[in-house]
Amino acid sequence: MSSTRINSVILGECGNRTPIILLHGWARSLSDLLPLGELLSADYPVHVLDLPGFGDSGMPQESWDTIQYARRILQYLDDNGLAKVNLLGHSFGGRVTLRLARLAPERIEKIILIGSHGLSPKRSFYQALRIWAIRRGAVILKWIDAFFKTTLFKNWFTPRYGSQDYLAAGALKGTLVKTVTEDQSAELPKITAPALLIWGTEDLAAPLEMGRRMAHLIPRARLLELPHQGHDPFLDVNAHLCAYHILPFLAEGQDVKEAVGNG
Amino acid sequence: MAAGKKRDIAVLYGGRSVEHEISVITALQLMKALDPVKYNVIPVYIAPSGRWYTGNSLFEKNCYRNWASCQHTLTAVSLQPWPGIGGLKVEGGSLLKRFSTLLTGRFDTIPVDVFLLAFHGEYGEDGCIQGLLEMAEFPYTSCDVTSSAIAMNKYLCKSILRDHGIKVLPSKVARKFDAIHNLKSVTDSILQTPGLERFPLFIKPNHLGSSIGIAKAEDIESLHAALAKVFLYDTEAIVEPCLESMFEINVSVISSDPTRASVVEIPVATSGALSYEDKYMRGGGKKKGARSQGMASLVREIDPAALDSTIKEQVTSSALKAFEVLGCCGVVRFDFMHDNTDGSIYFNELNPQPGSLSFYLWVKSNPRFLYTEELDVLIESALKRRSQLASRERELGFMALK
Ligand SMILES: Nc1ncnc2c1ncn2[C@@H]1O[C@H](COP(=O)(O)OP(=O)(O)OP(=O)(O)O)[C@@H](O)[C@H]1O
Numbered sequence: 228m229s230s231t232r233i234n235s236v237i238l239g240e241c242g243n244r245t246p247i248i249l250l251h252g253w254a255r256s257l258s259d260l261l262p263l264g265e266l267l268s269a270d271y272p273v274h275v276l277d278l279p280g281f282g283d284s285g286m287p288q289e290s291w292d293t294i295q296y297a298r299r300i301l302q303y304l305d306d307n308g309l310a311k312v313n314l315l316g317h318s319f320g321g322r323v324t325l326r327l328a329r330l331a332p333e334r335i336e337k338i339i340l341i342g343s344h345g346l347s348p349k350r351s352f353y354q355a356l357r358i359w360a361i362r363r364g365a366v367i368l369k370w371i372d373a374f375f376k377t378t379l380f381k382n383w384f385t386p387r388y389g390s391q392d393y394l395a396a397g398a399l400k401g402t403l404v405k406t407v408t409e410d411q412s413a414e415l416p417k418i419t420a421p422a423l424l425i426w427g428t429e430d431l432a433a434p435l436e437m438g439r440r441m442a443h444l445i446p447r448a449r450l451l452e453l454p455h456q457g458h459d460p461f462l463d464v465n466a467h468l469c470a471y472h473i474l475p476f477l478a479e480g481q482d483v484k485e486a487v488g489n490g
Numbered sequence: 491m492a493a494g495k496k497r498d499i500a501v502l503y504g505g506r507s508v509e510h511e512i513s514v515i516t517a518l519q520l521m522k523a524l525d526p527v528k529y530n531v532i533p534v535y536i537a538p539s540g541r542w543y544t545g546n547s548l549f550e551k552n553c554y555r556n557w558a559s560c561q562h563t564l565t566a567v568s569l570q571p572w573p574g575i576g577g578l579k580v581e582g583g584s585l586l587k588r589f590s591t592l593l594t595g596r597f598d599t600i601p602v603d604v605f606l607l608a609f610h611g612e613y614g615e616d617g618c619i620q621g622l623l624e625m626a627e628f629p630y631t632s633c634d635v636t637s638s639a640i641a642m643n644k645y646l647c648k649s650i651l652r653d654h655g656i657k658v659l660p661s662k663v664a665r666k667f668d669a670i671h672n673l674k675s676v677t678d679s680i681l682q683t684p685g686l687e688r689f690p691l692f693i694k695p696n697h698l699g700s701s702i703g704i705a706k707a708e709d710i711e712s713l714h715a716a717l718a719k720v721f722l723y724d725t726e727a728i729v730e731p732c733l734e735s736m737f738e739i740n741v742s743v744i745s746s747d748p749t750r751a752s753v754v755e756i757p758v759a760t761s762g763a764l765s766y767e768d769k770y771m772r773g774g775g776k777k778k779g780a781r782s783q784g785m786a787s788l789v790r791e792i793d794p795a796a797l798d799s800t801i802k803e804q805v806t807s808s809a810l811k812a813f814e815v816l817g818c819c820g821v822v823r824f825d826f827m828h829d830n831t832d833g834s835i836y837f838n839e840l841n842p843q844p845g846s847l848s849f850y851l852w853v854k855s856n857p858r859f860l861y862t863e864e865l866d867v868l869i870e871s872a873l874k875r876r877s878q879l880a881s882r883e884r885e886l887g888f889m890a891l892k
Contacts (some may be wrong), residue, residue: 269858454526455549464519464861467853471525471862 232285233303234277236261239268245336246272247477250298250320252342252459253392253403256282260317263461266470271313271477276303278320280399282469290401293409297326304334313477315339318433318458325411328418336419338472341425342433342458346440347410361388415444422448423476425469427456449476499529499869500578500602502630504536507611508702508723514554516846517608521549523849523861528867532600534578536614537796540565544578544600556567567600571625577601585891596855604869605630607820607843611698615843616642629876631868632820633842640816641840644696644728647816648837656808656837658731659827660685663696665875667719677713692732693717706732735830738838739805740795742848743813744821744859746867751806752851753793792854801828806837813835813841819875820868823848839850 230343236257244391247267249260257275260324264275277284279291279299287295300323305310313336316324328335350358368380375471376411396403421443426438435452451472461469501524504516517533524531533548537557545564547553553560566581578601582588593599605628609615615632617639623630634642640647648658669676680686692874693716694704703723705716706761713729720727742752809824823844827836848886849861859867 266853266860451527454531455546458524464523464849465863466527467523467849471860472527 230285231279231287233279233300234283234375235303236264236275238264238273238275239271241268241270244271245311245477246274246309247315248304248309249273249275250278250300250316250323251281251316252282252318252320254395255318258282259459260461262463263315263466263469266466267473268312270474271333274303274307274312275321276300278323280402286398287402290399290405292332292402293322293326294407296323297330300327301331301334304316307334311336313337313339315341315473316343317341317461319406320434321345322409322411324404325414325418328420328422329414332419333369335420335478338422339425339476339490340422340438340441341461341469342427342430343424343441344407344433345409345411345415346437346444347412348434349436353447361394364388387389412440412444415441416446418445418447420447421476421479424448424450425460425472426452427452427458427460428452428454429456430458430460432458472478496528496530497603497869498532498577498601499524499604499606500532500600501606501608502534502536504538505535505609505611505614505619506538506540507609507613507615507779508698509610510538511554512845513608513610513614516610516843518549518551518845520606520608520849520861524794524826524865526864528866532602534605535564537561542569542578547746569622569696571622573625573627574627575599575854602628604628604872606865606869606872607632609843610845612642615841616697618797627876627880629872631872633816633818633822634875637816637818638842641818641822641842642697644839644877647840651812651815651837653850654811655744656812657834658814658837659733660731661728662686662774664717664727664729666725666727669717669721673714673717676717677710680713683729685731687727688731689713690732690734692730693720693727694730695720696726697724733829733831733836736827737830739801739826739828739835740823740851741809741826742806742821742823742844742851743809743818744818744852744864744867745813745871747871749810749813750855750857751810752848752855754797754802754805755851756791756794756797758789758791762766777784790850801835808835808837812840816840816844820848821852821864823851 249257249264251257251259257277260275264273267273278296279287280283311334314324314327321340322345324338324340324343325345328338365380365384368384372378372380393400393403424438424442426435428435438450442448453468456465501517501521503513505513509515521531521533532544535543535548537543543561543564544567547563548756554595567578568581570579580598580600585599605623607614607619609619613619615638617635620630620632620635620638624635632638640650645661645663648661652658660683662680663668664676664680689708691707691713693707693713695702703720705719707713707716717727738757739754740757741754744750805826808826812824813822821844823841825838825841827838829836847864849864852859852864
């Protein structure tokens with residue numbers, strides 16, 4: 228698996244500061260996070276990555292789950308001689324960030340999550356019922372297709388009930404199915420790294436409610452709510468606002484450590 | 491800032507100027523950059539009609555495109571020019587509310603601590619709105635009445651700066667009123683002005699910005715045509731010699747403590763045939779097109795490595811001096827022109843509320859300001875200026891009126 232190529236853009240020449248790794252969301256690419264990366268790179272070395280399966284990175288040989296993604300990122304750190312890093316993940320990149328924080332806590336200094344996934348959303352009774360019915364329906368249709376050699380699932384069901392992401396997922400359908408429903412709530416209380424959570428209050432893809440629960444579950448988390456912002460509160464000029472909060476968060480405790488290091 | 495309480499920041503924009511739309515873009519951008527932890531952001535939009543509105547739909551671009559339907563979701567407000575009013579007056583409301591206002595004289599207000607101005611052009615950049623805010627004793631983040639008014643009069647601005655040793659092109663103002671009565675005497679007096687005896691000449695409106703109505707004149711006929719064109723938009727035209735081989739250099743200045751100048755930029759799109767003479771530029775600079783909209787999207791070269799450092803220094807020191815001479819506050823942008831024929835650098839104009847508040851320059855400057863930090867600086871300096879004004883001694887009374 229580790230042979231899957233990772234494309235990245237490396238910015239900034241900030242000597243021995245802990246680098247920041249930026250991980251984008253589902254069906255997006257590193258270009259999403261470049262403006263923010265450029266602003267952060269004034270103070271830190273920054274690696275903006277294309278996740279495998281997206282942008283100019285290679286396609287995984289099999290359908291990965293988020294743990295496999297996390298392992299591949301660890302491999303990237305090794306390949307680039309990065310002993311310790313800060314991680315920033317948006318949406319799907321947040322899922323991977325959370326996994327990494329558990330998988331290799333000794334290598335992760337701080338984490339930043341923007342409109343991150345990783346918890347299953349709270350649903351109303353009606354929404355839950357509908358989703359249950361759709362999942363059952365899919366299973367039944369697949370039986371029928373297998374039995375009668377029809378293509379109902381592909382040609383009738385999917386265009387109607389498959390999500391936008393599912394329809395667009397192409398070769399990554401397996402990964403999407405594995406990751407989209409996962410819930411890391413049992414893992415979050417064990418995360419030791421300090422976390423900054425940035426959330427648009429109007430986020431429809433990862434509702435604010437999820438951010439609040441996440442901030443509650445991660446022991447050293449702080450939530451920054453950005454009013455009037457949606458799922459991507461770091462594009463264009465918003466990158467300035469994010470950097471304005473991220474840089475002091477990363478700098479916290481640095482003076483103490485440097486002083487100890489020198490003494 | 492006192493911990494806990496957020497400051498109420500009213501972002502004031504739009505207005506009755508031809509640059510209305512650019513102002514909306516500047517405002518939408520800066521509202522995204524303001525820190526929601528420190529500030530409570532209140533959009534206050536002056537529609538082209540001149541009426542003031544506030545409401546959450548103003549954060550959306552669509553509101554301006556579908557104004558007829560969006561307007562109903564907004565609250566009409568106004569500003570009473572009374573010291574200590576403390577906020578915006580809510581207009582209209584239910585019948586009961588209006589009746590009670592009528593009876594008691596009390597009305598609902600939306601509290602405001604600081605007005606953040608994002609206007610371009612008439613009424614917003616020329617001292618008008620500043621006058622209203624002074625009367626109501628509000629802190630606001632732009633040049634004051636005097637410096638705004640001077641900036642919006644190109645001739646006046648250049649005359650003052652010339653008297654303080656900053657190089658400007660010779661110029662002459664032509665008034666529409668005079669031209670209507672006697673065009674020949676107007677053109678004669680232009681052509682008799684020292685420095686304007688020869689064509690080509692450059693004609694622009696004396697007050698407007700955004701390159702509206704500008705023209706080059708090669709002879710008397712085209713001078714007449716150019717004047718006629720300017721008088722469609724403005725009552726005064728300013729005539730200068732035309733620099734045929736030049737490039738522009740802009741720099742922003744901000745009133746922080748101390749007053750700072752940004753890196754310089756060379757806007758490329760503004761004058762199609764921008765020529766960098768080899769003697770001034772060593773090799774090619776890196777070209778960069780910013781991603782954002784508004785002023786920030788012009789093709790420009792920011793802090794071009796190849797630009798002669800003496801040119802940079804000259805522009806920067808002239809800008810800092812001009813900022814002080816004119817008594818500017820907030821963030822402004824000075825535009826200079828470099829004459830390639832003899833290397834002279836001329837002050838061209840001052841933008842008291844520059845597009846995108848020049849944030850794209852500050853983020854490349856040293857020390858660097860993120861846009862969010864730049865806005866913090868503007869708000870703090872507005873508060874400081876207001877408290878200085880408030881500390882003046884003012885004895886009012888009726889001693890002479892016996
Ligand atoms: N004397 C001149 N000779 C040659 N070109 C000139 C001269 N004056 C101005 N220009 C050109 O015309 C453009 C507009 O002029 P100026 O900046 O004075 O007017 P404006 O309408 O206020 O522009 P803006 O506010 O958009 O900068 C300048 O950017 C410059 O390229």
